[in-house]
Amino acid sequence: xxxRQTGESTENLARVRGSRTAELxxxxxAGHFARAERPLVIEDPFAIHLAGERWQRVIGSNFRxxxxxxxxxxxxxxxxxxxxxxxxxxxxRVLAASEQxxxxxxxxxxxxxxxxxxxxxRGIKVFEVDLPASGALKRERLAAAGIAVPExxxxxxxxxxxxxxxxRLxxxxxxRRAPAFFSWMGVTYYLAPEAVTGTLVQVxxxxxxxxxLALDYxxxxxxxxxxxxPLFDSLLRFVGKHGEPMITHFDPDSVLDRMGLxxxxxxxxxxxxAADPGRHLGSRTDLPRVAPLFRMLHLRRT
Ligand SMILES: C[S@@+](CC[C@H](N)C(=O)[O-])C[C@H]1O[C@@H](n2cnc3c(N)ncnc32)[C@H](O)[C@@H]1O
Numbered sequence: 001x002x003x004r005q006t007g008e009s010t011e012n013l014a015r016v017r018g019s020r021t022a023e024l025x026x027x028x029x030a031g032h033f034a035r036a037e038r039p040l041v042i043e044d045p046f047a048i049h050l051a052g053e054r055w056q057r058v059i060g061s062n063f064r065x066x067x068x069x070x071x072x073x074x075x076x077x078x079x080x081x082x083x084x085x086x087x088x089x090x091x092x093r094v095l096a097a098s099e100q101x102x103x104x105x106x107x108x109x110x111x112x113x114x115x116x117x118x119x120x121x122r123g124i125k126v127f128e129v130d131l132p133a134s135g136a137l138k139r140e141r142l143a144a145a146g147i148a149v150p151e152x153x154x155x156x157x158x159x160x161x162x163x164x165x166x167x168r169l170x171x172x173x174x175x176r177r178a179p180a181f182f183s184w185m186g187v188t189y190y191l192a193p194e195a196v197t198g199t200l201v202q203v204x205x206x207x208x209x210x211x212x213l214a215l216d217y218x219x220x221x222x223x224x225x226x227x228x229x230p231l232f233d234s235l236l237r238f239v240g241k242h243g244e245p246m247i248t249h250f251d252p253d254s255v256l257d258r259m260g261l262x263x264x265x266x267x268x269x270x271x272x273x274a275a276d277p278g279r280h281l282g283s284r285t286d287l288p289r290v291a292p293l294f295r296m297l298h299l300r301r302t
Contacts, residue, residue, distance in 0.1 A: 022138075023050075023112065029084065030050075037284065037286050041281065042088045042091065047114060050114070078235065079293070080288065082274075085281070089271070094183065097181045104178060105127070106129060106174065106180055108199065109160070109184060112141075116150055124152065129156045138155075160187075160198075161192065161195045164202075176206050181211065181212045181213075182211065182214075189218040191248060193248050200259050213301070216294050216296045216297070220251045221249075231289070255295075256297075269296070274293075
């Protein structure tokens with residue numbers, strides 16, 4: 001069942017939206033690139049330029065890095081492993097779809113995503129959809145780092161809680177007659193349930209047959225294995241306390257119905273990385289255990 005995790009009002013939600021989570025995600029990718037054992041889960045040399053000065057200082061200093069990862073943020077580190085997994089999961093599926101001729105990528109809640117910079121030669125038009133403030137900060141940081149916005153990258157300003165995604169995307173040059181890949185990672189849990197379903201209705205409507213969709217969602221607590229519950233609860237408490245509460249979750253058994261995807265989309269994959277980390281990380285054991293908060297869906301438009 002789709003439910004709000006707290007009794008948060010829409011006004012309160014508006015206060016916590018923005019670029020802070022995008023910055024944390026960029027910092028996770030940047031820290032992995034700078035410090036992790038090779039081969040990497042995802043190689044993102046651009047993330048450091050988007051993570052902001054505070055995270056650049058942390059990632060660049062052995063002491064600060066130790067302090068943040070071993071002391072201050074120790075409890076929330078499992079989310080960083082999940083962030084790497086979902087980025088790799090999405091990259092692989094977008095690249096596979098592009099091999100099949102898909103030439104449009106719509107990144108919903110793109111934050112500081114760097115796909116457009118990392119894969120400039122694939123002939124993929126990238127639409128980065130986000131709140132105006134997040135897109136503006138990203139452009140500012142790219143400019144400060146001397147990184148030009150490539151021609152195939154289009155910024156589309158949309159608030160999923162208020163604005164017409166379809167009009168804005170079509171206005172930015174999206175072709176609804178051609179198949180597209182929609183990715184919606186790291187966002188649904190911050191939105192009210194109606195904004196999740198309302199956005200997906202528009203995505204379905206904009207999707208030509210053969211389009212694909214990858215998204216993630218937060219598990220309902222009942223869907224979490226008992227041994228993972230202490231970590232699940234402690235992560236939720238941590239993100240709630242630090243001003244970015246996750247408010248909407250879904251039951252894995254009914255998520256397709258609740259999201260309004262059943263019928264129009266064929267389910268290709270439904271992943272719970274915490275339960276099967278080896279599938280995503282191979283035999284590496286150097287990363288923190290995967291946060292048991294999230295599941296990922298990959299679907300194809302019928
Ligand atoms: C955690 S980041 C996710 C970044 C990226 N998609 C990823 O997978 O790492 C969440 C992004 O969602 C955006 N966002 C949050 N609420 C939104 C809303 N109501 N409308 C549009 N974007 C929103 C934020 O601005 C932020 O960039």
